[in-house]
Amino acid sequence: NKPWHDIGRDAKPAEIKAWDIDVRPDFVGLPKGSGSVSKGEEVWVSKCASCHGDFGESNEVFTPIVGGTTAKDIETGRVANLRLEAHYPQRTTLMKVATVSTLWDYINRAMPWNAPKSLSTDEVYGVLAYILHLGNIVPADFVLSDQNIADVQKRMPNRNGMVFYEPLWKVNGKGDVQNTRCMKNCPIEGDIKSMLPENMRDAHGNLIEQNRIIGPVRGWDTTQPPRK
Amino acid sequence: NKPWHDIGRDAKPAEIKAWDIDVRPDFVGLPKGSGSVSKGEEVWVSKCASCHGDFGESNEVFTPIVGGTTAKDIETGRVANLRLEAHYPQRTTLMKVATVSTLWDYINRAMPWNAPKSLSTDEVYGVLAYILHLGNIVPADFVLSDQNIADVQKRMPNRNGMVFYEPLWKVNGKGDVQNTRCMKNCPIEGDIKSMLPENMRDAHGNLIEQNRIIGPVRGWDTTQPPRK
Amino acid sequence: ASAVVGGKALAAEDGEDAILKLPEHTTGLGQPVAARGYGMPSKWESNLQRRESPGLTRVSQASVSFCPLQGLFGIITPSGLHFERHHQGWWDIDPSQHRLMVHGLVKRPRVFTMDDLMRLPSVSRIHFIECGANTAMEWGNVAVPTVQYTHGMISCSEFTGVLLSTLLDMCGIDRKKAKYVLAEGADGSSMTRTIDLERALDDVIVAWGMNGEMLRPENGYPLRLVVPGVQGVSWVKYLRRIEVGDQKWATKDEAVHYIDLMPDGTHRQYTGIQECxxxxxxxxxxxxxxxxxxxxxxxxxxxxxxxxxxxxxxxxxxxxxxxxxxxxxxxxxxxxxxxxxxxxxxxxxxxxxxxxxxxxxxxxxxxxxxxxxxxxxxxxxxxxxxxxxxxxxxxxxxxxx
Amino acid sequence: ASAVVGGKALAAEDGEDAILKLPEHTTGLGQPVAARGYGMPSKWESNLQRRESPGLTRVSQASVSFCPLQGLFGIITPSGLHFERHHQGWWDIDPSQHRLMVHGLVKRPRVFTMDDLMRLPSVSRIHFIECGANTAMEWGNVAVPTVQYTHGMISCSEFTGVLLSTLLDMCGIDRKKAKYVLAEGADGSSMTRTIDLERALDDVIVAWGMNGEMLRPENGYPLRLVVPGVQGVSWVKYLRRIEVGDQKWATKDEAVHYIDLMPDGTHRQYTGIQECxxxxxxxxxxxxxxxxxxxxxxxxxxxxxxxxxxxxxxxxxxxxxxxxxxxxxxxxxxxxxxxxxxxxxxxxxxxxxxxxxxxxxxxxxxxxxxxxxxxxxxxxxxxxxxxxxxxxxxxxxxxxx
Ligand code: HEC
Ligand code: HEC
Ligand SMILES: [Ca+2]
Ligand SMILES: [Ca+2]
Ligand SMILES: [Ca+2]
Ligand SMILES: [Ca+2]
Ligand SMILES: [Ca+2]
Ligand SMILES: [Ca+2]
Ligand SMILES: [Co+2]
Ligand SMILES: [Co+2]
The missing domain is CATH 2.60.40.650 (Immunoglobulin-like)
Incomplete structure (x- = not known):
């Protein structure tokens, strides 16, 4: 043992219990409990809807939680609206999330945003059941519980939508895109493909006030049109 | 020429003149002018004495300017009171300074402390004459000028007191003191030669308030006696 | 095509007033030492601030402020200008009440105070931290005007702390089963991120120091994880818990965000590395x-x-x-x-x-x-x-x- | 011989309240990003301040404030805690009116604005600055209680600026005659120090940047000399003038101070190097x-x-x-x-x-x-x-x- 081996103290079971709140995709960590869609709707209306909208559709404080998934997606486990061709304007939580445990865990640890960790276990089950119901993943009379959540997982619309891409997870991986170190007469298309729209010139405030008053350059005075 | 060669602009003669105020030991930079001890006394009394004392003896805002030099020193050019054996309690400016130019230059650039560069050239000559007179380097009727300052230099009490020690001036010099890298059973005297006097424990404020409230240590609570 | 007038001092015939007329600071007495026991930048530097990008987020406690790279020098980011990313707001936590728990697949689950941690063997290393979403707005077309907004979700500091490997060794990880650790924060979001064990045992630091002093509150005071090379969201702030496990956790910020949507509609998950x-x-x-x-x-x-x-x-x-x-x-x-x-x-x-x-x-x-x-x-x-x-x-x- | 109680969390039977009772920051919503466009340390860190040593000097504008080394980590000194040494107080100078003049034994005496200087090729380097008088109080007996006062006249930062050699090259120094340069500040003391030409042409920097941002006012904003390895007094703040010459200047701070009194009553002059x-x-x-x-x-x-x-x-x-x-x-x-x-x-x-x-x-x-x-x-x-x-x-x- 190193000379510092005994610094710190043993954690007590009750302490581990108090903090070990995470729930994994295999449901390790999920506490026993249950909550119905209707119980969840009550929680939602009183504690969630003000920020996320009555149907989880609000874009007011965050991207919508619900929307963009179909019965077909629930069948395939792939959200079709995520495909480029779909031109679907948004990516809601239910479109993206592959693992129902993620929602349970996150609501339990962080929501409501201004009172995180204030929900009871059964309230978390319930409000998650309500969200799943808004996405037509469970029926209106559903009671979500630790017993049936693994079945619900099998209906998550994007459950097959995730790819583990190791080269960007490992420090010593090799990325999928790189350049070559050409130094002279390199092949380029060369023309300007995109530039800041004229009406965005002032969208970030007056840039002269975001640059130093001395030095080799000044910020643009965006209250004025570009210099001639 | 480097591509940045023309950045900046030429300095104009009047600009160089405005800023090039330094006076060297060989009196390069010294402007023409003069001032008597009595004129200097007037300046001193109105603009200097409040900080440095009527006779440059004050310890109130800074170490005394005058004191500790003798007629003998003026002869030898070495201030005897600087010797260890003298046990002289202070080191005044006149005891240390070897070059009269230093005083002219400094008074001209920095004094009075709260109104630097406000003296006229003749006032600088005068007030310096007064200081030199306080040190018995020049007589009471002396008029210091650019013409006679080189003679005064020959009477500076510590004019021969400086040694140029190159090894501490050059980065690649070799110092006069160093240790050996003994690792085991090194020769030491070992006993504690000096420690903080008990009555100084609180002299720098309460040290518990000068150390972080977490970490491996705390500061001493110097409102309390040492712990048992 | 003439450029802005400025830069060069235009001297009148005799010279410039800036030289000929001595300024007050050359002819007066300035301010005392320790006028400010903890100093601040010059008042002339106030243009350089961390700023939000208007419209990027809808609430400022789940948002980002960008570092003004356009005005910075060298490689050290001034801590006052370090970019911020919070998911549920920032706190200035009482460090004497802060605890770190290490548990899960370990022989000895342990609790550490800040006093405990700061006694342990420490390292000091300079690393960048970049949000995985840095330059996100530019995946499509040009969207923002300045480098503060295109690249300002990055900073670089000297971090001091104990290697996570030191803590895991002390707790005795179950080498056969252990494959990942979960890092969790103590703020409202209790941010959680999976880190693979190989990484955790390499150069990951449980850090309290940043640029010579303690972490700033906005950056996780008193304790954050430093995961060199990996996106900022893994550098869990207000770090309270490390759990050793055998499966990835698929937490909200690795299952709903910080996943990369590919053209075929799949998402790449666990893409943490910030490439060159x-x-x-x-x-x-x-x-x-x-x-x-x-x-x-x-x-x-x-x-x-x-x-x-x-x-x-x-x-x-x-x-x-x-x-x-x-x-x-x-x-x-x-x-x-x-x-x-x-x-x-x-x-x-x-x-x-x-x-x-x-x-x-x-x-x-x-x-x-x-x-x-x-x-x-x-x-x-x-x-x-x-x-x-x-x-x-x-x-x-x-x-x- | 029991030591201070503290450090270890003393857990009651079930566990500690610090863990069992979730704190407000774990159950609430924190503060927004950019709440502070320029951030400050935690309120819990306020004990670490730069401080004067009582009785050391008699006026605080010609004094020193010491850096709290006892609480710092790594090698970068937080700029807010950088030690201070002023001879006539500090100023927050308008940088657009600041000028640097280089003249003397040069072909082309020149004037530079900050705009000019900051266009020039720059370097960024980490260096310590130590006052020649650091640890002075300990030449005799033990006099002060803590490392802040024994060793706190030192700091270390990343400096950015143009090499002095670049400027001297631009002005065309008279290689036959030139032997020294004089550096002069723009504050009331107009601090002047002689630097030998070999040093001036080596690694001396005319710096504007410190730890990623501009110099702090207390440290010479907008321009100071960086003279690596040499005592701090030579790192002239508010740098306004460089004169090239052929003799040492014996300025007040190299003829009356920063001279080393030897036992025989002589003083060593021009002893600038800060040894190991x-x-x-x-x-x-x-x-x-x-x-x-x-x-x-x-x-x-x-x-x-x-x-x-x-x-x-x-x-x-x-x-x-x-x-x-x-x-x-x-x-x-x-x-x-x-x-x-x-x-x-x-x-x-x-x-x-x-x-x-x-x-x-x-x-x-x-x-x-x-x-x-x-x-x-x-x-x-x-x-x-x-x-x-x-x-x-x-x-x-x-x-x-
Ligand atoms: C005061 C506003 C507010 C309230 C009330 C609130 N939320 Fe949220 N919610 C947010 C914000 C903001 C986020 C994004 C947080 C972040 O950036 O990490 C969020 C995120 C979420 C997410 C994750 C969405 C995603 O795609 O990342 C879920 C699920 C969620 N909330 C559910 C709930 C539930 C259930 C409740 C009530 C029990 C609730 N919220 C109450 C503001 C709120
Ligand atoms: C308001 C106070 C004040 C006034 C007025 C003042 N001085 Fe000083 N003087 C000081 C201080 C403080 C210092 C030390 C400055 C430093 O630390 O660099 C000093 C330093 C000096 C020194 C250098 C002493 C040394 O050993 O370094 C000389 C010479 C001097 N003063 C002369 C004068 C003269 C001549 C005048 C008037 C024309 C004058 N002073 C007016 C406060 C004052
Ligand atoms: Ca767990
Ligand atoms: Ca000169
Ligand atoms: Ca021009
Ligand atoms: Ca906002
Ligand atoms: Ca103990
Ligand atoms: Ca004082
Ligand atoms: Co992020
Ligand atoms: Co000094």
Whole structure:
């Protein structure tokens, strides 16, 4: 043992219990409990809807939680609206999330945003059941519980939508895109493909006030049109 | 020429003149002018004495300017009171300074402390004459000028007191003191030669308030006696 | 095509007033020492602030403030300007009440106070932290005007703390079963992120120090994880818990965000590495050159996979390149400052920088990235940045490849 | 001999309230990003301030504030805690009106604005700055309680600016006659210092940047000289003028101060180099160990003549020594952070550190210094520092050799 081996103290079971709140995709960590869609709707209306909208559709404080998934997606486990061709304007939580445990865990640890960790276990089950119901993943009379959540997982619309891409997870991986170190007469298309729209010139405030008053350059005075 | 060669602009003669105020030991930079001890006394009394004392003896805002030099020193050019054996309690400016130019230059650039560069050239000559007179380097009727300052230099009490020690001036010099890298059973005297006097424990404020409230240590609570 | 008047002091015949008339600070007495026991920048520097990008987020406690790279020097980011990213707001936590728990697949689950942690053997290392979403707004078209908004979700500091491996060793991890650790924060979001054990046992630091002092509250005071080379969201702030486990956790921020949408509609999950990247910080978008002539073009390069080997700069939109001077120290998973000489002749020019890291990886062009990953990936945009210098001296954000 | 109670969390049977009762920051919503466009340290860190040493000087505008080394980490000094030394107070100068003049033995005397200077090719380098009078109070007997006051006239930062050699080249120095330069500040004291030309053409920087942002007002905003390895007084703040000449200037601060009084009554003049030195910063004087057992003993080493090669630490007052771990980066004329393991058995112990630099120079003991230089030298005390750990856990400043 190193000379510092005994610094710190043993954690007590009750302490581990108090903090070990995470729930994994295999449901390790999920506490026993249950909550119905209707119980969840009550929680939602009183504690969630003000920020996320009555149907989880609000874009007011965050991207919508619900929307963009179909019965077909629930069948395939792939959200079709995520495909480029779909031109679907948004990516809601239910479109993206592959693992129902993620929602349970996150609501339990962080929501409501201004009172995180204030929900009871059964309230978390319930409000998650309500969200799943808004996405037509469970029926209106559903009671979500630790017993049936693994079945619900099998209906998550994007459950097959995730790819583990190791080269960007490992420090010593090799990325999928790189350049070559050409130094002279390199092949380029060369023309300007995109530039800041004229009406965005002032969208970030007056840039002269975001640059130093001395030095080799000044910020643009965006209250004025570009210099001639 | 480097591509940045023309950045900046030429300095104009009047600009160089405005800023090039330094006076060297060989009196390069010294402007023409003069001032008597009595004129200097007037300046001193109105603009200097409040900080440095009527006779440059004050310890109130800074170490005394005058004191500790003798007629003998003026002869030898070495201030005897600087010797260890003298046990002289202070080191005044006149005891240390070897070059009269230093005083002219400094008074001209920095004094009075709260109104630097406000003296006229003749006032600088005068007030310096007064200081030199306080040190018995020049007589009471002396008029210091650019013409006679080189003679005064020959009477500076510590004019021969400086040694140029190159090894501490050059980065690649070799110092006069160093240790050996003994690792085991090194020769030491070992006993504690000096420690903080008990009555100084609180002299720098309460040290518990000068150390972080977490970490491996705390500061001493110097409102309390040492712990048992 | 004349540029902004300025820069050069215009001297009247005798000379400039700035020289001939001595200013108050040359003829007066200034302020005392310790007038400010903890100092602040000059009042003349107040333009450089961290700022939000209007419209990017809808609530400022789940948002980002960007670091003003356009005005910074060297490789150390002033802690007062460190970019911020919070998911449920920041706190100034009482450090004497803060605890770190390490548990899960370990022999001895343990609790540490800050006093305990700060007694342990520590390391001090300079590393960059970059949000995985840095430069996100540019996956599609040009969206924001300045380098503060294109690249400002990054900072670089000297971190001090105990290696996570030291703590895991003390707790005795179950080497047979353990494969991942979960890091969890103590703020409202209780941010949780999976880190693979190989990484956790390598150079991950449980840090309290940042640039010589304690972490700032906005950056996780009193304790945060430092995961060199990996996106900022894994650098869990207000760190309260490390659990050792045998499966990835798929937490909200690794199952709903920080996942990369590919053209086929799949998402890449667990893509944490910040690949080699660089950007010219001056001159850069939203700035105006004062004049024609010489400029020291300067910028930053970094790689999550190692150290910077070279940075090339082009002034003609990528046709021709010259290697830049690299300032030291050149450290793994840290900023490297580069500089290169340039004489602006008053004609339009397109400036780009391209970094190469110690693995030989060459920073890609945006079209190369898009060819594989499409335009909707959000995260991990490490494309070459282009700045157009127009005849009027204005520098604008453009895409050229 | 029991030490301070503290450090370890004392858990009640079920566990600690700090864990079982979730704090407000875990159950609430925190503050928004950019709540502070320029951030500050945690309110819990307010004990770490720069401070004057009572009685050392009589007026605070010609004084020094000391850096709280006892609480710092790594090698970067937070700019807000950088030590201060002013001779006529500090100013916050309008940088657009600031000028630098280079003249004297040059072909082309020139004037530069900040705009001009900041266009020039720049370097960024990490260097320590130490006042020549650092540790002055300890030439005789122990006089002050903590490392803040014994060693706090030192800081280390990343500086950015143009090499002085670049400016001198632009002005065309008269290579035959030129031997020295004079650097002059724009404050009331118009601080002037002679620098030999060899040094001026080597690694001296005309700097505007410090730790990524502009210099702080207390440290010379907008321009100061950086003279690596040389005492701080030569790092002229508010730099307004460089004159090239052929003689030393013997200015007030090189003829009346910053001269070393030898036992024979002579003064050594022009002794600018800060020789190799080190100090243990934690545990250090005025601190109390919380408990027996393991400590990570940590400190700083530096040399004005090169880089740090090794630091040895003794726990028995210099009888036996062990080499410490050095943290990177190890850079010339910069801080090097060292750490070493120590288990305190509750008995009295005397801690010392001893640095060795790349020239092979070994940091001396105070009696070795005194044997040559006496006790009245004031400046350039680079002696080994001793800290006594008493049975009660208190650490005190002592002299042992
Ligand atoms: C005061 C506003 C507010 C309230 C009330 C609130 N939320 Fe949220 N919610 C947010 C914000 C803001 C986020 C995004 C947080 C972030 O950036 O990490 C969020 C995120 C979420 C997410 C994750 C969405 C995603 O795609 O990342 C879920 C699920 C969620 N909330 C559910 C709930 C539930 C259930 C409740 C009530 C029990 C609730 N919220 C109450 C503001 C709120
Ligand atoms: C308001 C106070 C004040 C006034 C008025 C003042 N001085 Fe000073 N003087 C000081 C201080 C403080 C210092 C030390 C400055 C430093 O630390 O660099 C000093 C330093 C000096 C020194 C250098 C002493 C040394 O050993 O370094 C000389 C010479 C001097 N003053 C002369 C004068 C003269 C001549 C005048 C008037 C024309 C004058 N002073 C007016 C406060 C004052
Ligand atoms: Ca768990
Ligand atoms: Ca001159
Ligand atoms: Ca906002
Ligand atoms: Ca011009
Ligand atoms: Ca004072
Ligand atoms: Ca104990
Ligand atoms: Co993020
Ligand atoms: Co000094």
């Amino acid at each position: 990247k660089s950007v010219i910080t001056s001159p850069s978008g939203g700035q105006t050159l004062l004049d024609r002539g010489y400029y020291n073009v300067t910028g930053l390069a970094w790689s999550g996979r190692g150290s910077i080997k070279a940075v090339d700069v082009s002034f003609d939109g990528g046709r021709n390149w010259r290697p830049a001077r690299l300032e030291g120290p050149i450290l793994p998973k840290a900023f490297t400052r580069f500089n290169i000489d340039w004489v602006w002749d008053g004609k339009p020019a397109i400036l780009q920088s391209r970094a190469i890291d110690s693995t030989g990886y060459v920073q890609p062009k945006i079209n190369q990235l898009r060819a594989v990953r499409g335009t909707r990936s959000i995260y991990h945009n490490n494309a070459i940045q282009s700045w157009l210098v127009s005849e009027n001296g204005e520098v604008s954000n453009v895409q050229v490849y | 030195k080190s100090v243990i910063t934690s545990p250090s004087g005025g601190q109390t160990l919380l408990d027996r057992g393991y400590y990570n003993v940590t400190g700083l080493a530096w040399s004005g003549r090169g880089s740090i090669k090794a630091v040895d630490v003794s726990f028995d007052g210099g009888r036996n020594w062990r080499p410490a771990r050095l943290e990177g980066p190890i850079l010339p004329k910069a801080f090097t952070r060292f750490n070493i393991d120590w288990v305190w058995d509750g008995k009295p112990a005397i801690l010392q550190s001893r640095a060795i630099d790349s020239t092979g120079y070994v940091q001396p003991k105070i009696n070795q210094l005194r044997a040559v230089r006496g006790t009245r030298s004031i400046y350039h005390n680079n002696a080994i520092q001793s800290w006594l750990v008493s049975e009660n856990g208190e650490v005190s400043n002592v002299q042992v050799y």
